[in-house]
Amino acid sequence: xxxxxxxxxxxxxxxxxxxxxxxxxxxxxxxxxxxxxxxxxxxxxxxxxxxxxxxxxxxxxxxxxxxxxxxxxxxxxxxxxxxxxxxxxxxxxxxxxxxxxxxxxxxxxxxxxxxxxxxxxxxxxxxxxxxxxxxxxxxxxxxxxxxxxxxxxxxxxxxxxxxxxxxxxxxxxxxxxxxxxxxxxxxxxxxxxxxxxxxxxxxxxxxxxxxxxxxxxxxxxxxxxxxxxxxxxxxxxxxxxxxxxxxxxxxxxxxxxxxxxxxxxxxxxxxxxxxxxxxxxxxxxxxxxxxxxxxxxxxxxxxxxxxxxxxxxxxxxxxxxxxxxxxxxxxxxxxxxxxxxxxxxxxxxxxxxxxxxxxxxxxxxxxxxxxxxxxxxxxxxxxxxxxxxxxxxxxxxxxxxxxxxxxxxxxxxxxxxxxxxxxxxxxxxxxxxxxxxxxxxxxxxxxxxxxxxxxxxxxxxxxxxxxxxxxxxxxxxxxxxxxxxxxxxxxxxxxxxxxxxx
Amino acid sequence: xxxxxxxxxxxxxxxxxxxxxxxxxxxxxxxxxxxxxxxxxxxxxxxxxxxxxxxxxxxxxxxxxxxxxxxxxxxxxxxxxxxxxxxxxxxxxxxxxxxxxxxxxxxxxxxxxxxxxxxxxxxxxxxxxxxxxxxxxxxxxxxxxxxxxxxxxxxxxxxxxxxxxxxxxxxxxxxxxxxxxxxxxxxxxxxxxxxxxxxxxxxxxxxxxxxxxxxxxxxxxx
Numbered sequence: 001x002x003x004x005x006x007x008x009x010x011x012x013x014x015x016x017x018x019x020x021x022x023x024x025x026x027x028x029x030x031x032x033x034x035x036x037x038x039x040x041x042x043x044x045x046x047x048x049x050x051x052x053x054x055x056x057x058x059x060x061x062x063x064x065x066x067x068x069x070x071x072x073x074x075x076x077x078x079x080x081x082x083x084x085x086x087x088x089x090x091x092x093x094x095x096x097x098x099x100x101x102x103x104x105x106x107x108x109x110x111x112x113x114x115x116x117x118x119x120x121x122x123x124x125x126x127x128x129x130x131x132x133x134x135x136x137x138x139x140x141x142x143x144x145x146x147x148x149x150x151x152x153x154x155x156x157x158x159x160x161x162x163x164x165x166x167x168x169x170x171x172x173x174x175x176x177x178x179x180x181x182x183x184x185x186x187x188x189x190x191x192x193x194x195x196x197x198x199x200x201x202x203x204x205x206x207x208x209x210x211x212x213x214x215x216x217x218x219x220x221x222x223x224x225x226x227x228x229x230x231x232x233x234x235x236x237x238x239x240x241x242x243x244x245x246x247x248x249x250x251x252x253x254x255x256x257x258x259x260x261x262x263x264x265x266x267x268x269x270x271x272x273x274x275x276x277x278x279x280x281x282x283x284x285x286x287x288x289x290x291x292x293x294x295x296x297x298x299x300x301x302x303x304x305x306x307x308x309x310x311x312x313x314x315x316x317x318x319x320x321x322x323x324x325x326x327x328x329x330x331x332x333x334x335x336x337x338x339x340x341x342x343x344x345x346x347x348x349x350x351x352x353x354x355x356x357x358x359x360x361x362x363x364x365x366x367x368x369x370x371x372x373x374x375x376x377x378x379x380x381x382x383x384x385x386x387x388x389x390x391x392x393x394x395x396x397x398x399x400x401x402x403x404x405x406x407x408x409x410x411x412x413x414x415x416x417x418x419x420x421x422x423x424x425x426x427x428x429x430x431x432x433x434x435x436x437x438x439x440x441x442x443x444x445x446x447x448x449x450x451x452x453x454x455x456x457x458x459x460x461x462x463x464x465x466x467x468x469x470x471x472x473x474x475x476x477x478x479x480x481x482x483x484x485x486x487x488x489x490x491x492x493x494x495x496x497x498x499x500x501x502x
Numbered sequence: 503x504x505x506x507x508x509x510x511x512x513x514x515x516x517x518x519x520x521x522x523x524x525x526x527x528x529x530x531x532x533x534x535x536x537x538x539x540x541x542x543x544x545x546x547x548x549x550x551x552x553x554x555x556x557x558x559x560x561x562x563x564x565x566x567x568x569x570x571x572x573x574x575x576x577x578x579x580x581x582x583x584x585x586x587x588x589x590x591x592x593x594x595x596x597x598x599x600x601x602x603x604x605x606x607x608x609x610x611x612x613x614x615x616x617x618x619x620x621x622x623x624x625x626x627x628x629x630x631x632x633x634x635x636x637x638x639x640x641x642x643x644x645x646x647x648x649x650x651x652x653x654x655x656x657x658x659x660x661x662x663x664x665x666x667x668x669x670x671x672x673x674x675x676x677x678x679x680x681x682x683x684x685x686x687x688x689x690x691x692x693x694x695x696x697x698x699x700x701x702x703x704x705x706x707x708x709x710x711x712x713x714x715x716x717x718x719x720x721x722x723x724x
Contacts, residue, residue: 458639
């Protein structure tokens with residue numbers, strides 16, 4: 001019975017080891033496919049998207065009137081048209097010469113860092129060339145990489161302007177913070193709506209209060225006398241992508257009467273991000289809380305659409321929160337490519353092999369020192385590593401160089417732990433006595449785990465880090481410590497106890 | 503003599519010497535940064551086929567001599583190679599292109615290959631993301647240590663822990679500076695490793711002291 005129990009456990013360990021180290025292959029379309037999940041590698045081991053942001057050297061044609069004021073025109077004007085209107089065309093560099101300073105390059109780098117942080121990019125490398133201003137960013141390659149890249153060189157200029165006069169009423173300096181909010185829609189469409197909530201600072205709050213009380217619909221009533229008149233009072237509220245609501249009141253009379261005409265004049269503001277019009281609106285009442293919630297898209301119940309809106313809103317929020325880039329940068333396709341790590345899989349295999357050889361020597365030492373107990377523990381040890389590697393794969397832990405160190409540390413800790421238990425059993429009066437074995441295991445657990453409590457505290461703190469490499473280490477070590485406690489209780493201790501049973 | 507070797511003083515002298523030597527080395531030569539974090543130059547060559555890193559390495563050894571070189575495959579098809587090194591002269595670029603053409607039968611032209619300058623990554627940018635997680639981990643650990651070993655005097659335990667943790671890291675960086683181990687991707691794992699080993703050592707020491715203290719207390723009660 002004793003032998004059967006031990007053999008059963010050993011067979012189980014061998015099975016798990018086979019699965020973990022060699023995989024489970026299934027025939028799929030004329031090829032064999034390993035059904036065991038692969039390791040999730042991080043940027044250092046897999047590769048990264050290299051993005052080079054180069055300083056924009058282009059210029060924009062600006063039309064100015066006789067007084068030197070900039071003229072906004074929708075159409076492109078010919079030289080004759082310009083001359084007719086007394087306008088002149090000037091070529092203005094997109095980056096003013098004075099702005100191309102080391103200080104601004106550094107500021108741009110910091111802004112990009114902030115954007116990457118706020119979008120949850122867990123790992124990146126960034127360097128700036130203080131002479132040319134070029135910024136090289138390395139970020140992990142995944143489904144969101146293109147979105148992060150497109151967001152890097154967005155200038156992030158926020159403006160609320162008077163729709164008529166084009167006067168800038170508010171800008172980035174008035175923003176305190178921007179966040180993304182969700183809520184059930186207040187409109188007729190059911191579902192969840194995503195809002196970009198712009199919160200203004202003290203000065204901005206005052207400005208916004210004034211704007212929201214100034215830019216309102218105003219009704220002007222005038223009395224006129226006429227015959228056969230048709231009076232139309234129209235109330236228009238326009239916002240981009242929204243239906244225009246028209247209310248028309250029509251009074252028709254064939255007699256000469258005193259008519260009351262109600263005209264609605266609306267002062268509107270336009271919100272722009274990077275000179276792109278986001279919306280044009282007026283206000284019903286003054287907004288005093290200093291927040292401007294902007295709905296992104298429409299309310300939806302579709303998860304993918306909702307996720308798209310959230311991504312859009314998060315991107316916009318991160319751009320606005322980080323402030324506007326002092327320099328315009330370009331990213332071209334040549335400077336945006338995925339480059340594999342210089343650490344090859346062969347090199348990783350060599351490291352694994354080296355660890356394996358050292359471990360093998362350690363396990364041989366177990367067998368020599370502790371005989372059958374050492375042999376059983378060595379078998380269990382191999383099983384622990386197999387289970388551990390499977391757990392790492394199935395818990396989506398991203399493996400970094402730090403993660404590899406975490407795996408090695410776990411193996412070393414487990415070695416120390418098993419050695420402690422085995423040496424306690426050996427030192428006990430009767431190492432074949434079940435009670436003594438139980439007592440030795442109990443003491444071993446107590447002594448070992450009390451010593452690694454500070455390590456466990458640090459591991460848990462690392463698990464919650466935003467930075468992938470350190471959280472990778474934390475997660476790898478967390479599962480390691482967890483398995484050392486659980487696996488050894490279920491397998492190693494059981495084998496040693498079964499062996500001691502009479 | 504034996505006693506002296508085993509003595510605490512000798513250990514202190516050795517540690518002090520290593521730290522002083524480390525400081526001098528840092529002051530005179532600074533740290534030796536890994537190629538990945540240095541000012542470098544990079545070329546990218548489209549060789550139209552999947553390549554063997556060892557073959558490219560052989561070519562770069564011939565072209566760049568003793569210069570450190572980093573070889574990376576580009577994009578999913580891995581048919582372009584990115585070669586990064588400290589500096590690439592026109593002559594080296596010509597040689598490289600010629601040798602690649604010879605090896606892979608490509609028709610690359612030197613004038614089509616641009617050398618990109620890559621600015622160095624600053625040391626503070628490398629360590630910045632680790633500061634907060636480490637600070638939280640250390641504070642939480644110190645709180646635990648203070649509570650667990652209150653019998654050994656909380657303040658003393660906390661100060662000792664901080665002292666040993668800091669000393670171990672200073673020692674590590676001194677050794678890195680003296681041995682000219684490059685500051686790079688392995689530095690942080692080394693820092694973490696030393697941190698954990700130190701923590702394990704400190705806890706073991708305090709546990710033993712606590713055991714002794716409890717025994718003494720039990721004896722005195724009897």
